[in-house]
Amino acid sequence: MITRARIKWIKSLEMRKFRLLHNAFVAEGPKLVGELLPYSTPLYVAATQEWLTENSHLLSDLTEVDVVNQEELERVSLLRTPQSVLAVMPIREKKLDLATLQSQLVIALDGVQDPGNLGTILRIADWFGIHQILCSEGTADVYNPKCVQSCMGALARVEVHYCNLPDVLACIQMPVYGTFLDGTDIYGEALSAYGIIVMGNEGNGISKEVAKLVSHRLYIPNFPKGSFTTESLNVAIATGIVCAEFRRRMN
Protein backbone atom coordinates (compact mmCIF):
# COMPACT_ATOMS: atom_id res chain seq x y z
CA MET A 1 0.00 0.00 0.00
CA ILE A 2 1.50 3.34 -1.04
CA THR A 3 0.70 6.37 1.08
CA ARG A 4 -1.05 9.35 -0.45
CA ALA A 5 1.87 11.60 0.35
CA ARG A 6 4.18 9.28 -1.52
CA ILE A 7 1.92 9.12 -4.56
CA LYS A 8 1.87 12.91 -4.59
CA TRP A 9 5.68 13.03 -4.31
CA ILE A 10 6.17 10.58 -7.21
CA LYS A 11 3.63 12.29 -9.45
CA SER A 12 5.21 15.67 -8.76
CA LEU A 13 8.48 14.38 -10.25
CA GLU A 14 6.92 14.49 -13.69
CA MET A 15 7.58 18.24 -13.53
CA ARG A 16 11.05 19.74 -13.74
CA LYS A 17 10.57 22.23 -10.91
CA PHE A 18 9.71 19.44 -8.49
CA ARG A 19 12.60 17.29 -9.70
CA LEU A 20 14.89 20.22 -8.90
CA LEU A 21 13.20 20.74 -5.53
CA HIS A 22 13.40 17.10 -4.48
CA ASN A 23 16.64 16.38 -6.32
CA ALA A 24 15.14 13.16 -7.63
CA PHE A 25 13.74 11.57 -10.76
CA VAL A 26 11.61 8.55 -11.68
CA ALA A 27 12.88 5.49 -13.57
CA GLU A 28 10.56 2.62 -14.50
CA GLY A 29 10.67 -0.95 -15.74
CA PRO A 30 12.93 -3.87 -14.82
CA LYS A 31 15.40 -3.24 -17.63
CA LEU A 32 16.08 0.42 -16.91
CA VAL A 33 16.00 0.11 -13.12
CA GLY A 34 18.26 -2.94 -13.37
CA GLU A 35 20.76 -0.94 -15.41
CA LEU A 36 20.76 1.98 -12.96
CA LEU A 37 21.04 -0.03 -9.71
CA PRO A 38 24.78 -0.79 -9.99
CA TYR A 39 25.49 2.94 -10.23
CA SER A 40 23.08 4.51 -7.77
CA THR A 41 20.98 3.69 -4.69
CA PRO A 42 17.29 4.49 -5.18
CA LEU A 43 15.56 6.68 -2.60
CA TYR A 44 12.42 4.64 -3.03
CA VAL A 45 11.14 1.59 -4.91
CA ALA A 46 7.59 0.43 -5.63
CA ALA A 47 7.74 -3.08 -7.06
CA THR A 48 5.80 -6.29 -7.46
CA GLN A 49 6.66 -9.22 -5.18
CA GLU A 50 8.11 -11.01 -8.21
CA TRP A 51 10.57 -8.25 -9.00
CA LEU A 52 11.59 -7.97 -5.36
CA THR A 53 12.15 -11.70 -4.99
CA GLU A 54 14.64 -11.55 -7.83
CA ASN A 55 16.23 -8.18 -7.09
CA SER A 56 15.99 -7.26 -3.41
CA HIS A 57 19.63 -8.30 -2.87
CA LEU A 58 20.56 -5.40 -5.16
CA LEU A 59 18.83 -2.86 -2.93
CA SER A 60 20.49 -1.28 0.10
CA ASP A 61 18.83 -0.76 3.49
CA LEU A 62 18.70 2.93 2.66
CA THR A 63 15.97 2.39 0.06
CA GLU A 64 12.38 2.52 1.20
CA VAL A 65 10.30 -0.16 -0.50
CA ASP A 66 6.59 -0.69 -1.14
CA VAL A 67 5.37 -4.05 -2.41
CA VAL A 68 2.60 -3.33 -4.89
CA ASN A 69 0.26 -5.11 -7.26
CA GLN A 70 -0.29 -4.05 -10.87
CA GLU A 71 -3.22 -1.83 -9.97
CA GLU A 72 -1.26 0.14 -7.37
CA LEU A 73 1.67 0.44 -9.75
CA GLU A 74 -0.64 1.93 -12.37
CA ARG A 75 -1.76 4.51 -9.82
CA VAL A 76 1.76 5.92 -9.30
CA SER A 77 3.36 5.25 -12.69
CA LEU A 78 4.16 8.06 -15.11
CA LEU A 79 3.94 5.59 -18.01
CA ARG A 80 0.98 4.24 -19.92
CA THR A 81 1.98 0.64 -19.36
CA PRO A 82 3.92 0.33 -16.09
CA GLN A 83 6.09 -2.74 -15.65
CA SER A 84 6.81 -4.42 -12.30
CA VAL A 85 9.05 -1.69 -10.81
CA LEU A 86 9.21 2.07 -10.34
CA ALA A 87 12.24 3.64 -8.66
CA VAL A 88 12.82 7.18 -7.43
CA MET A 89 16.51 7.87 -7.99
CA PRO A 90 18.61 10.70 -6.57
CA ILE A 91 19.91 13.36 -8.96
CA ARG A 92 23.61 13.68 -8.33
CA GLU A 93 24.94 16.43 -10.50
CA LYS A 94 28.67 16.68 -10.53
CA LYS A 95 30.16 20.12 -10.76
CA LEU A 96 31.42 20.86 -14.26
CA ASP A 97 35.22 20.87 -14.24
CA LEU A 98 36.55 22.34 -17.48
CA ALA A 99 40.00 20.84 -16.87
CA THR A 100 38.67 17.27 -17.10
CA LEU A 101 37.08 18.02 -20.48
CA GLN A 102 40.37 19.06 -22.08
CA SER A 103 41.54 15.71 -23.38
CA GLN A 104 38.13 14.27 -24.21
CA LEU A 105 35.57 14.19 -26.98
CA VAL A 106 32.51 16.05 -25.64
CA ILE A 107 29.03 16.66 -27.08
CA ALA A 108 27.40 20.07 -26.52
CA LEU A 109 23.68 20.51 -27.15
CA ASP A 110 22.45 23.96 -28.04
CA GLY A 111 18.69 23.98 -27.49
CA VAL A 112 17.74 20.36 -28.30
CA GLN A 113 14.09 20.41 -27.25
CA ASP A 114 12.70 16.93 -27.71
CA PRO A 115 13.32 14.66 -24.68
CA GLY A 116 13.28 11.62 -27.01
CA ASN A 117 16.09 13.13 -29.11
CA LEU A 118 18.05 13.92 -25.94
CA GLY A 119 17.67 10.33 -24.70
CA THR A 120 18.78 8.95 -28.06
CA ILE A 121 21.82 11.26 -28.04
CA LEU A 122 22.78 9.96 -24.57
CA ARG A 123 22.72 6.40 -25.95
CA ILE A 124 24.91 7.52 -28.87
CA ALA A 125 27.37 9.17 -26.46
CA ASP A 126 27.50 6.02 -24.35
CA TRP A 127 28.04 3.81 -27.41
CA PHE A 128 30.91 5.94 -28.65
CA GLY A 129 32.61 6.35 -25.27
CA ILE A 130 31.71 10.02 -24.85
CA HIS A 131 31.29 10.58 -21.12
CA GLN A 132 30.42 14.27 -20.92
CA ILE A 133 27.54 16.19 -22.45
CA LEU A 134 27.16 19.95 -22.08
CA CYS A 135 23.62 21.31 -22.44
CA SER A 136 22.60 24.91 -22.98
CA GLU A 137 19.99 26.13 -20.54
CA GLY A 138 17.34 25.84 -23.27
CA THR A 139 17.94 22.12 -23.81
CA ALA A 140 15.38 19.56 -22.61
CA ASP A 141 15.79 18.17 -19.09
CA VAL A 142 17.60 14.85 -19.05
CA TYR A 143 15.49 13.74 -16.06
CA ASN A 144 12.24 14.23 -17.97
CA PRO A 145 10.51 10.79 -17.80
CA LYS A 146 10.44 10.51 -21.62
CA CYS A 147 14.17 11.08 -21.78
CA VAL A 148 14.95 8.78 -18.86
CA GLN A 149 12.98 5.94 -20.44
CA SER A 150 14.61 6.36 -23.85
CA CYS A 151 18.23 6.65 -22.73
CA MET A 152 18.29 3.52 -20.57
CA GLY A 153 21.52 2.83 -18.69
CA ALA A 154 23.38 5.53 -20.62
CA LEU A 155 22.01 7.89 -17.98
CA ALA A 156 24.27 6.26 -15.41
CA ARG A 157 27.41 6.34 -17.53
CA VAL A 158 27.21 9.73 -19.23
CA GLU A 159 27.46 12.97 -17.23
CA VAL A 160 25.15 15.77 -18.33
CA HIS A 161 25.94 19.36 -17.35
CA TYR A 162 23.57 22.28 -17.85
CA CYS A 163 25.54 25.47 -18.32
CA ASN A 164 25.76 28.80 -20.07
CA LEU A 165 27.06 27.22 -23.27
CA PRO A 166 28.57 30.35 -24.90
CA ASP A 167 30.48 31.14 -21.69
CA VAL A 168 31.88 27.61 -21.45
CA LEU A 169 32.82 27.44 -25.14
CA ALA A 170 34.49 30.85 -24.93
CA CYS A 171 36.95 29.74 -22.29
CA ILE A 172 37.66 26.18 -23.42
CA GLN A 173 40.99 25.47 -25.14
CA MET A 174 39.86 22.83 -27.64
CA PRO A 175 38.61 22.69 -31.21
CA VAL A 176 34.85 23.33 -31.37
CA TYR A 177 33.05 21.47 -34.18
CA GLY A 178 29.52 22.14 -35.35
CA THR A 179 27.36 21.00 -38.28
CA PHE A 180 26.00 23.63 -40.66
CA LEU A 181 24.29 23.34 -44.02
CA ASP A 182 27.08 25.54 -45.44
CA GLY A 183 29.90 23.76 -43.58
CA THR A 184 32.72 21.81 -45.22
CA ASP A 185 32.44 18.09 -46.00
CA ILE A 186 33.22 16.22 -42.76
CA TYR A 187 34.99 13.47 -44.75
CA GLY A 188 37.50 15.95 -46.11
CA GLU A 189 38.24 17.61 -42.75
CA ALA A 190 40.91 16.71 -40.22
CA LEU A 191 39.16 15.65 -37.01
CA SER A 192 40.91 15.84 -33.66
CA ALA A 193 40.73 12.99 -31.12
CA TYR A 194 39.34 15.46 -28.61
CA GLY A 195 37.14 18.54 -28.83
CA ILE A 196 33.56 19.72 -28.54
CA ILE A 197 30.90 18.61 -31.02
CA VAL A 198 28.04 21.14 -30.95
CA MET A 199 24.59 20.04 -32.15
CA GLY A 200 21.76 22.54 -32.49
CA ASN A 201 18.03 22.92 -32.06
CA GLU A 202 15.65 20.72 -34.11
CA GLY A 203 14.18 23.58 -36.12
CA ASN A 204 16.76 26.34 -36.01
CA GLY A 205 20.11 24.60 -35.70
CA ILE A 206 22.96 26.17 -33.75
CA SER A 207 22.20 29.61 -32.30
CA LYS A 208 24.07 32.66 -33.62
CA GLU A 209 25.77 33.23 -30.28
CA VAL A 210 27.17 29.68 -30.20
CA ALA A 211 27.92 29.58 -33.95
CA LYS A 212 30.45 32.40 -33.47
CA LEU A 213 32.42 30.13 -31.14
CA VAL A 214 32.56 27.15 -33.53
CA SER A 215 36.08 26.84 -34.95
CA HIS A 216 35.35 24.00 -37.43
CA ARG A 217 32.14 24.15 -39.47
CA LEU A 218 31.24 20.66 -40.71
CA TYR A 219 28.64 19.29 -43.11
CA ILE A 220 27.37 15.73 -43.61
CA PRO A 221 27.19 15.48 -47.42
CA ASN A 222 23.96 14.23 -48.93
CA PHE A 223 24.03 11.96 -52.00
CA PRO A 224 24.60 12.70 -54.78
CA LYS A 225 26.29 15.79 -53.36
CA GLY A 226 24.16 18.89 -53.75
CA SER A 227 21.07 17.03 -54.98
CA PHE A 228 17.58 18.14 -53.95
CA THR A 229 16.62 16.13 -50.87
CA THR A 230 15.25 16.42 -47.35
CA GLU A 231 16.16 19.80 -45.87
CA SER A 232 18.20 18.36 -43.03
CA LEU A 233 18.79 15.25 -40.98
CA ASN A 234 17.16 14.80 -37.58
CA VAL A 235 19.53 16.11 -34.87
CA ALA A 236 20.00 12.69 -33.26
CA ILE A 237 20.82 11.11 -36.64
CA ALA A 238 23.36 13.83 -37.40
CA THR A 239 24.91 13.34 -33.94
CA GLY A 240 25.21 9.60 -34.58
CA ILE A 241 26.90 10.08 -37.96
CA VAL A 242 29.32 12.73 -36.68
CA CYS A 243 30.31 10.71 -33.57
CA ALA A 244 30.78 7.55 -35.64
CA GLU A 245 33.10 9.45 -37.97
CA PHE A 246 35.20 10.91 -35.12
CA ARG A 247 35.62 7.46 -33.63
CA ARG A 248 36.30 5.77 -36.98
CA ARG A 249 39.33 8.02 -37.41
CA MET A 250 40.68 6.92 -34.02
CA ASN A 251 40.29 3.16 -34.55
Next chain:
Amino acid sequence: MITRARIKWIKSLEMRKFRLLHNAFVAEGPKLVGELLPYSTPLYVAATQEWLTENSHLLSDLTEVDVVNQEELERVSLLRTPQSVLAVMPIREKKLDLATLQSQLVIALDGVQDPGNLGTILRIADWFGIHQILCSEGTADVYNPKCVQSCMGALARVEVHYCNLPDVLACIQMPVYGTFLDGTDIYGEALSAYGIIVMGNEGNGISKEVAKLVSHRLYIPNFPKGSFTTESLNVAIATGIVCAEFRRRMN
Protein backbone atom coordinates in the same frame (compact mmCIF):
# COMPACT_ATOMS: atom_id res chain seq x y z
CA MET B 1 -18.02 24.65 -43.10
CA ILE B 2 -17.01 21.02 -43.30
CA THR B 3 -19.76 18.44 -43.69
CA ARG B 4 -20.18 15.73 -41.09
CA ALA B 5 -19.55 13.03 -43.64
CA ARG B 6 -16.24 14.65 -44.51
CA ILE B 7 -15.16 14.94 -40.88
CA LYS B 8 -15.94 11.25 -40.45
CA TRP B 9 -13.94 10.40 -43.58
CA ILE B 10 -10.90 12.40 -42.42
CA LYS B 11 -10.99 11.02 -38.88
CA SER B 12 -11.28 7.47 -40.21
CA LEU B 13 -7.92 7.92 -41.98
CA GLU B 14 -6.19 7.79 -38.62
CA MET B 15 -6.66 4.01 -38.89
CA ARG B 16 -4.78 1.84 -41.32
CA LYS B 17 -7.77 -0.20 -42.44
CA PHE B 18 -9.61 2.93 -43.54
CA ARG B 19 -6.51 4.31 -45.24
CA LEU B 20 -6.38 1.09 -47.25
CA LEU B 21 -10.10 1.25 -47.96
CA HIS B 22 -10.07 4.88 -49.12
CA ASN B 23 -6.57 4.73 -50.58
CA ALA B 24 -5.79 8.03 -48.91
CA PHE B 25 -3.83 9.56 -46.02
CA VAL B 26 -3.76 12.84 -44.10
CA ALA B 27 -0.92 15.38 -44.22
CA GLU B 28 -0.99 18.54 -42.13
CA GLY B 29 0.78 21.85 -41.76
CA PRO B 30 1.98 24.37 -44.39
CA LYS B 31 5.52 22.96 -44.54
CA LEU B 32 4.61 19.31 -45.15
CA VAL B 33 1.66 20.04 -47.45
CA GLY B 34 3.83 22.52 -49.36
CA GLU B 35 6.49 19.85 -49.86
CA LEU B 36 3.97 17.26 -51.10
CA LEU B 37 2.02 19.50 -53.50
CA PRO B 38 4.59 19.45 -56.33
CA TYR B 39 4.44 15.64 -56.37
CA SER B 40 0.78 14.87 -55.86
CA THR B 41 -2.68 16.40 -56.19
CA PRO B 42 -4.66 16.32 -52.95
CA LEU B 43 -8.13 14.78 -52.97
CA TYR B 44 -9.25 17.37 -50.45
CA VAL B 45 -7.92 20.40 -48.60
CA ALA B 46 -9.22 22.18 -45.48
CA ALA B 47 -7.30 25.43 -45.05
CA THR B 48 -7.49 28.90 -43.61
CA GLN B 49 -8.16 31.80 -45.98
CA GLU B 50 -4.58 32.96 -45.41
CA TRP B 51 -3.08 29.69 -46.57
CA LEU B 52 -5.36 29.59 -49.59
CA THR B 53 -4.55 33.15 -50.62
CA GLU B 54 -0.90 32.22 -50.80
CA ASN B 55 -1.21 28.69 -52.17
CA SER B 56 -4.41 28.22 -54.15
CA HIS B 57 -2.48 28.55 -57.43
CA LEU B 58 -0.73 25.30 -56.48
CA LEU B 59 -4.01 23.39 -56.26
CA SER B 60 -5.71 21.84 -59.25
CA ASP B 61 -9.43 22.01 -60.01
CA LEU B 62 -9.61 18.35 -59.03
CA THR B 63 -9.10 19.16 -55.35
CA GLU B 64 -12.15 19.85 -53.23
CA VAL B 65 -11.51 22.72 -50.83
CA ASP B 66 -13.10 23.93 -47.59
CA VAL B 67 -12.14 27.31 -46.19
CA VAL B 68 -11.98 26.91 -42.40
CA ASN B 69 -11.18 28.87 -39.29
CA GLN B 70 -8.89 27.59 -36.53
CA GLU B 71 -11.80 26.09 -34.59
CA GLU B 72 -13.05 24.06 -37.54
CA LEU B 73 -9.52 22.93 -38.32
CA GLU B 74 -9.17 21.67 -34.77
CA ARG B 75 -12.31 19.64 -35.21
CA VAL B 76 -10.93 17.63 -38.15
CA SER B 77 -7.21 17.61 -37.35
CA LEU B 78 -5.42 14.45 -36.22
CA LEU B 79 -2.77 16.62 -34.50
CA ARG B 80 -2.78 18.34 -31.14
CA THR B 81 -1.86 21.70 -32.61
CA PRO B 82 -3.21 21.94 -36.17
CA GLN B 83 -1.65 24.55 -38.44
CA SER B 84 -3.50 26.39 -41.22
CA VAL B 85 -3.89 23.42 -43.62
CA LEU B 86 -4.93 19.78 -43.69
CA ALA B 87 -4.75 17.79 -46.93
CA VAL B 88 -6.09 14.36 -47.80
CA MET B 89 -3.60 12.89 -50.25
CA PRO B 90 -4.05 9.85 -52.51
CA ILE B 91 -1.97 6.76 -51.77
CA ARG B 92 -0.33 5.77 -55.01
CA GLU B 93 1.58 2.59 -54.46
CA LYS B 94 3.75 1.58 -57.32
CA LYS B 95 4.11 -2.11 -58.02
CA LEU B 96 7.42 -3.43 -56.76
CA ASP B 97 9.66 -4.20 -59.73
CA LEU B 98 12.68 -6.24 -58.65
CA ALA B 99 14.53 -5.42 -61.86
CA THR B 100 14.66 -1.71 -61.03
CA LEU B 101 16.22 -2.45 -57.64
CA GLN B 102 19.19 -4.27 -59.11
CA SER B 103 21.61 -1.41 -59.54
CA GLN B 104 20.52 0.62 -56.51
CA LEU B 105 21.19 0.93 -52.82
CA VAL B 106 17.96 -0.11 -51.07
CA ILE B 107 16.89 -0.14 -47.39
CA ALA B 108 14.81 -3.08 -46.14
CA LEU B 109 13.01 -2.80 -42.79
CA ASP B 110 12.26 -6.02 -40.95
CA GLY B 111 9.61 -5.21 -38.34
CA VAL B 112 10.43 -1.58 -37.45
CA GLN B 113 7.43 -0.77 -35.25
CA ASP B 114 7.70 2.84 -34.22
CA PRO B 115 6.17 5.25 -36.81
CA GLY B 116 8.57 7.98 -35.64
CA ASN B 117 11.57 5.73 -36.40
CA LEU B 118 10.09 4.87 -39.79
CA GLY B 119 9.63 8.57 -40.61
CA THR B 120 13.19 9.36 -39.56
CA ILE B 121 14.49 6.49 -41.71
CA LEU B 122 12.63 7.91 -44.72
CA ARG B 123 14.39 11.24 -44.18
CA ILE B 124 17.74 9.42 -43.99
CA ALA B 125 16.97 7.55 -47.22
CA ASP B 126 16.04 10.80 -48.95
CA TRP B 127 19.22 12.54 -47.69
CA PHE B 128 21.43 9.75 -48.96
CA GLY B 129 19.72 9.35 -52.33
CA ILE B 130 18.10 5.99 -51.54
CA HIS B 131 14.84 5.92 -53.45
CA GLN B 132 13.42 2.54 -52.53
CA ILE B 133 12.51 1.08 -49.13
CA LEU B 134 11.22 -2.46 -48.71
CA CYS B 135 9.14 -3.10 -45.58
CA SER B 136 8.22 -6.46 -44.09
CA GLU B 137 4.53 -6.87 -43.44
CA GLY B 138 5.15 -6.33 -39.71
CA THR B 139 6.69 -2.88 -40.22
CA ALA B 140 4.75 0.26 -39.21
CA ASP B 141 2.54 1.88 -41.84
CA VAL B 142 4.24 4.75 -43.61
CA TYR B 143 0.89 6.55 -43.93
CA ASN B 144 0.37 6.56 -40.16
CA PRO B 145 -0.09 10.27 -39.26
CA LYS B 146 2.91 10.17 -36.87
CA CYS B 147 5.13 8.84 -39.62
CA VAL B 148 3.78 11.21 -42.26
CA GLN B 149 4.42 14.22 -40.02
CA SER B 150 7.96 13.14 -39.16
CA CYS B 151 9.19 12.25 -42.64
CA MET B 152 8.16 15.50 -44.32
CA GLY B 153 8.75 15.70 -48.05
CA ALA B 154 10.80 12.51 -48.08
CA LEU B 155 7.44 10.74 -48.41
CA ALA B 156 7.11 12.15 -51.91
CA ARG B 157 10.61 11.21 -53.05
CA VAL B 158 11.12 7.77 -51.51
CA GLU B 159 9.05 4.76 -52.62
CA VAL B 160 7.97 2.40 -49.86
CA HIS B 161 6.94 -1.16 -50.73
CA TYR B 162 5.33 -3.58 -48.28
CA CYS B 163 6.19 -7.13 -49.21
CA ASN B 164 7.01 -10.59 -47.97
CA LEU B 165 10.60 -9.64 -47.19
CA PRO B 166 12.13 -13.15 -47.04
CA ASP B 167 10.59 -13.99 -50.43
CA VAL B 168 11.95 -10.82 -52.01
CA LEU B 169 15.43 -11.23 -50.49
CA ALA B 170 15.54 -14.85 -51.57
CA CYS B 171 15.16 -14.00 -55.24
CA ILE B 172 17.18 -10.80 -55.45
CA GLN B 173 20.64 -10.95 -57.07
CA MET B 174 22.47 -8.41 -54.90
CA PRO B 175 24.55 -8.38 -51.72
CA VAL B 176 22.31 -8.26 -48.64
CA TYR B 177 23.83 -6.36 -45.68
CA GLY B 178 22.52 -6.41 -42.13
CA THR B 179 23.77 -5.14 -38.75
CA PHE B 180 24.29 -7.67 -35.96
CA LEU B 181 25.96 -7.37 -32.57
CA ASP B 182 28.25 -10.22 -33.66
CA GLY B 183 28.84 -8.89 -37.19
CA THR B 184 32.18 -7.73 -38.57
CA ASP B 185 33.39 -4.13 -38.24
CA ILE B 186 31.71 -2.14 -41.04
CA TYR B 187 34.86 -0.03 -41.46
CA GLY B 188 36.91 -3.10 -42.35
CA GLU B 189 34.38 -4.50 -44.84
CA ALA B 190 34.17 -3.94 -48.56
CA LEU B 191 30.85 -2.23 -49.29
CA SER B 192 29.23 -2.42 -52.69
CA ALA B 193 27.74 0.64 -54.41
CA TYR B 194 24.44 -1.24 -54.62
CA GLY B 195 22.68 -3.81 -52.48
CA ILE B 196 20.09 -4.19 -49.75
CA ILE B 197 20.69 -2.81 -46.23
CA VAL B 198 18.42 -4.69 -43.79
CA MET B 199 17.54 -3.04 -40.47
CA GLY B 200 15.63 -4.94 -37.79
CA ASN B 201 13.01 -4.49 -35.10
CA GLU B 202 13.65 -2.07 -32.20
CA GLY B 203 13.78 -4.76 -29.53
CA ASN B 204 14.64 -7.98 -31.35
CA GLY B 205 16.73 -6.92 -34.32
CA ILE B 206 16.58 -8.84 -37.60
CA SER B 207 14.29 -11.89 -37.55
CA LYS B 208 15.79 -15.37 -37.93
CA GLU B 209 14.08 -15.93 -41.25
CA VAL B 210 15.57 -12.76 -42.73
CA ALA B 211 18.96 -13.18 -41.01
CA LYS B 212 19.52 -16.40 -43.02
CA LEU B 213 19.32 -14.36 -46.21
CA VAL B 214 21.87 -11.73 -45.15
CA SER B 215 25.12 -12.28 -47.04
CA HIS B 216 27.21 -9.62 -45.21
CA ARG B 217 26.87 -9.31 -41.43
CA LEU B 218 28.03 -5.86 -40.32
CA TYR B 219 28.65 -4.24 -36.94
CA ILE B 220 29.02 -0.57 -35.99
CA PRO B 221 31.94 -0.66 -33.52
CA ASN B 222 31.47 1.07 -30.19
CA PHE B 223 34.37 2.94 -28.59
CA PRO B 224 36.72 1.85 -27.24
CA LYS B 225 36.00 -1.36 -29.15
CA GLY B 226 34.41 -3.99 -26.95
CA SER B 227 33.90 -1.67 -23.95
CA PHE B 228 30.81 -1.94 -21.76
CA THR B 229 28.26 0.53 -23.12
CA THR B 230 24.66 0.89 -24.16
CA GLU B 231 23.33 -2.44 -25.45
CA SER B 232 22.62 -1.19 -28.94
CA LEU B 233 22.01 1.93 -30.96
CA ASN B 234 18.48 3.02 -31.83
CA VAL B 235 17.49 1.55 -35.23
CA ALA B 236 17.21 4.94 -36.93
CA ILE B 237 20.65 5.98 -35.64
CA ALA B 238 22.18 2.73 -36.89
CA THR B 239 20.50 3.25 -40.28
CA GLY B 240 21.94 6.77 -40.48
CA ILE B 241 25.48 5.62 -39.68
CA VAL B 242 25.37 2.66 -42.10
CA CYS B 243 23.94 4.72 -44.98
CA ALA B 244 26.49 7.51 -44.39
CA GLU B 245 29.29 4.94 -44.57
CA PHE B 246 28.01 3.38 -47.82
CA ARG B 247 27.79 6.82 -49.40
CA ARG B 248 31.16 7.98 -48.04
CA ARG B 249 32.83 5.14 -49.95
CA MET B 250 31.19 6.27 -53.17
CA ASN B 251 32.17 9.92 -52.94
